[in-house]
Amino acid sequence: MYLKSKTLIAYCVVIFLIIFLHFSGWIRSFESLIRDIVQPGSQVLYEWSVAISDEQFSNPEELAAAYKKLKEAYTRNQIDAARLALITRENAELREQLLFFDKNTSAHVGANVIGKSVDPLSNTILIDKGEQDYVVVNDPVVAAEGVLIGRITMVQEKQATVRLINDNQSKVGATLINRERSIGLVEGGFGISVQMTFIPQNESVTIGDLVVTSGLSDDMPRGLLIGTVESVEKQPYQPFQMAIISPAVDLDRLLIVSVLTRE
Numbered sequence: 001m002y003l004k005s006k007t008l009i010a011y012c013v014v015i016f017l018i019i020f021l022h023f024s025g026w027i028r029s030f031e032s033l034i035r036d037i038v039q040p041g042s043q044v045l046y047e048w049s050v051a052i053s054d055e056q057f058s059n060p061e062e063l064a065a066a067y068k069k070l071k072e073a074y075t076r077n078q079i080d081a082a083r084l085a086l087i088t089r090e091n092a093e094l095r096e097q098l099l100f101f102d103k104n105t106s107a108h109v110g111a112n113v114i115g116k117s118v119d120p121l122s123n124t125i126l127i128d129k130g131e132q133d134y135v136v137v138n139d140p141v142v143a144a145e146g147v148l149i150g151r152i153t154m155v156q157e158k159q160a161t162v163r164l165i166n167d168n169q170s171k172v173g174a175t176l177i178n179r180e181r182s183i184g185l186v187e188g189g190f191g192i193s194v195q196m197t198f199i200p201q202n203e204s205v206t207i208g209d210l211v212v213t214s215g216l217s218d219d220m221p222r223g224l225l226i227g228t229v230e231s232v233e234k235q236p237y238q239p240f241q242m243a244i245i246s247p248a249v250d251l252d253r254l255l256i257v258s259v260l261t262r263e
Contacts, residue, residue, distance in 0.1 A: 108258045109133045114159070123167040123188065123251070125150075129259060130158045138219045140260045147248040148172070148213055148224040149257060160259075164251050165226065166194045173216035174226055176243070178209050186211065186226055186245060194227065194245040201241050205232045211245055221260065 115126035139152040154161040170188040180203040209229040215222025230246040
């Protein structure tokens with residue numbers, strides 16, 4: 001009992017001392033510092049209290065309904081944000097392709113990617129253009145500003161299949177933009193890599209060299225960008241060397257492409 005009384009007296013003394021110091025102005029700078037620290041949090045709490053004060057709930061069911069409504073609005077906002085991001089990306093890709101076709105007179109048709117192969121031994125995509133749009137087998141398919149991504153391999157009335165350049169059955173004649181303008185064959189590696197083979201051993205290949213189509217493959221125009229040299233594999237006493245190619249576009253994230261048609 002004695003200890004409780006002593007503690008109570010101590011509290012009263014402290015409180016009286018704080019009141020005295022406050023009215024005397026001796027701790028004004030300290031109080032100002034405390035206000036600066038607390039103000040942001042108090043402002044948030046105030047705004048939150050004002051927001052919830054506008055809603056009056058008479059029972060738990062009304063509160064649950066309001067929560068459900070807010071959750072649905074949040075979900076709609078997330079969906080709208082995702083759609084905006086997708087539209088922004090599609091517009092950027094369309095602008096890049098328009099820049100390419102402004103500089104070239106090739107007949108073409110734009111297409112949306114609507115599917116992708118799930119076969120681990122192949123790498124193809126499905127587009128929403130087909131026979132009725134003059135798309136035929138072997139037509140080259142490009143993305144961005146004229147970057148080759150593959151060829152048409154199968155056509156139906158309203159859709160077509162594109163074999164990408166990293167598919168293991170893809171083979172395209174290519175030229176290295178190096179001193180010798182080396183000619184080789186760009187082949188796919190089971191959807192994992194793209195490589196350029198049959199490069200003469202005595203010709204210079206440097207990391208970063210551009211690789212473009214040579215025009216020596218059937219129905220393939222010359223000068224379409226494929227990618228850049230990422231690494232070089234060179235074996236002694238072999239007549240050819242090989243370069244690993246980094247495609248100029250991400251083949252796993254294609255949304256809009258263009259088919260170079262013959263009409």
